[in-house]
Amino acid sequence: MSHTIHLPRIIEIGKNSRNQLPTILASLGAKKPLIITDQMMVKLGYVKQIQDVLNQAHIESDYFDQTIPEPTAASITAGVECIKAKPYDAIIALGGGSPIDSAKAISILSRFGGEIRDYKFPRQVNEAGLPIIAIPTTAGTGSECTRFTIITDEKTSEKMLCAGLGFLPVAAIVDYELTLSLPPRTTADTGIDALTHAIEAYVSQKANLYSDAQALAAMRLIGPNLKLAYHEPNNEKARESMMLGSTLAGIAFSNASVALVHGMSRPIGAFFHVPHGLSNAMLLPMITEFSIPAAPQRYADCARAIGVATLEDSDLIANQKLIQELKLINQELQVPTLAEFGVDKKHFDEVVNTMAEQALASGSPNNNPRVPKVTEMIKLYQELWAS
Numbered sequence: 001m002s003h004t005i006h007l008p009r010i011i012e013i014g015k016n017s018r019n020q021l022p023t024i025l026a027s028l029g030a031k032k033p034l035i036i037t038d039q040m041m042v043k044l045g046y047v048k049q050i051q052d053v054l055n056q057a058h059i060e061s062d063y064f065d066q067t068i069p070e071p072t073a074a075s076i077t078a079g080v081e082c083i084k085a086k087p088y089d090a091i092i093a094l095g096g097g098s099p100i101d102s103a104k105a106i107s108i109l110s111r112f113g114g115e116i117r118d119y120k121f122p123r124q125v126n127e128a129g130l131p132i133i134a135i136p137t138t139a140g141t142g143s144e145c146t147r148f149t150i151i152t153d154e155k156t157s158e159k160m161l162c163a164g165l166g167f168l169p170v171a172a173i174v175d176y177e178l179t180l181s182l183p184p185r186t187t188a189d190t191g192i193d194a195l196t197h198a199i200e201a202y203v204s205q206k207a208n209l210y211s212d213a214q215a216l217a218a219m220r221l222i223g224p225n226l227k228l229a230y231h232e233p234n235n236e237k238a239r240e241s242m243m244l245g246s247t248l249a250g251i252a253f254s255n256a257s258v259a260l261v262h263g264m265s266r267p268i269g270a271f272f273h274v275p276h277g278l279s280n281a282m283l284l285p286m287i288t289e290f291s292i293p294a295a296p297q298r299y300a301d302c303a304r305a306i307g308v309a310t311l312e313d314s315d316l317i318a319n320q321k322l323i324q325e326l327k328l329i330n331q332e333l334q335v336p337t338l339a340e341f342g343v344d345k346k347h348f349d350e351v352v353n354t355m356a357e358q359a360l361a362s363g364s365p366n367n368n369p370r371v372p373k374v375t376e377m378i379k380l381y382q383e384l385w386a387s
């Protein structure tokens with residue numbers, strides 16, 4: 001049996017890799033890029049940094065900074081209008097997962113029209129939009145290396161998964177220096193998201209030898225450095241490991257898919273505006289416990305790769321240590337419960353059936369080693385509330 005692997009054409013990795021941007025643009029034959037970003041990136045001076053690099057190479061650029069966290073269909077429309085206003089020939093997607101995901105949707109819609117809901121899973125969007133060079137500033141969603149984007153349909157409160165080669169950036173610049181000023185909350189949420197990508201890719205029913213190698217390498221980098229990066233934001237070694245770990249985890253899940261944690265996490269984000277990494281973090285220990293009986297060896301491998309269990313530990317012990325560690329991470333990184341986050345219990349109960357249905361429709365739960373029925377998923381949501 002063979003597996004198809006998809007990667008960006010160029011991945012530039014390491015300190016100051018952003019300085020290679022003009023060379024990458026030249027290799028694509030692009031002369032007029034639009035930077036797609038958010039207002040925080042402008043405020044923090046990151047857009048200026050990128051424009052300075054471009055100016056030195058005599059490349060003119062504009063920026064669109066109206067992307068929003070957890071992007072919606074409506075928020076994409078403004079970007080499409082902006083990009084159509086001038087003959088741009090490339091997109092530089094700069095920021096966390098949301099600007100990069102927005103850029104992917106803008107790239108496709110600006111060239112092929114329609115609305116983003118026309119492109120949602122199970123449709124495979126393999127058409128080529130404007131080429132995207134993704135520069136992540138978090139570690140991270142891994143979006144710089146994936147063929148997915150997540151956009152919320154505000155009419156139905158559904159986080160739509162859109163998939164296909166059309167959403168895969170042509171180049172990724174993975175420069176950990178851009179993460180040094182991340183606040184601890186973002187470091188925690190995006191870091192747990194990356195860890196979740198690696199674990200879910202490894203236990204996914206679509207896992208393969210290639211994705212396994214990336215997922216295990218990602219866990220070895222993220223496991224010992226997640227808490228360290230949170231406690232010591234200026235620890236360059238920890239930031240570097242988290243950044244590369246996040247990219248490798250992105251490659252792993254782009255080629256093996258995520259599973260039940262992500263499937264159940266998206267509806268929580270859509271209905272209650274819980275940031276993506278945070279809703280994953282809330283679910284990760286519980287869903288891991290639920291799933292271990294169906295893949296005990298795989299989860300034990302995760303425990304060993306993360307560095308909390310040894311080869312001498314039995315799978316049973318390793319899995320106990322994994323659960324302990326995931327709970328400890330949430331405690332130490334101050335992940336709130338749904339109630340602490342401010343989710344209204346009455347509203348939660350009202351939409352719990354819809355959340356389970358949307359989770360199932362996204363396709364991700366079917367990749368889990370243990371696939372729950374809708375009724376079981378409703379029970380899991382209720383247990384999450386009680387935990």
Ligand SMILES: [Fe+2]
Nearest residue numbers: 141193197262
């Ligand atoms: Fe994620």
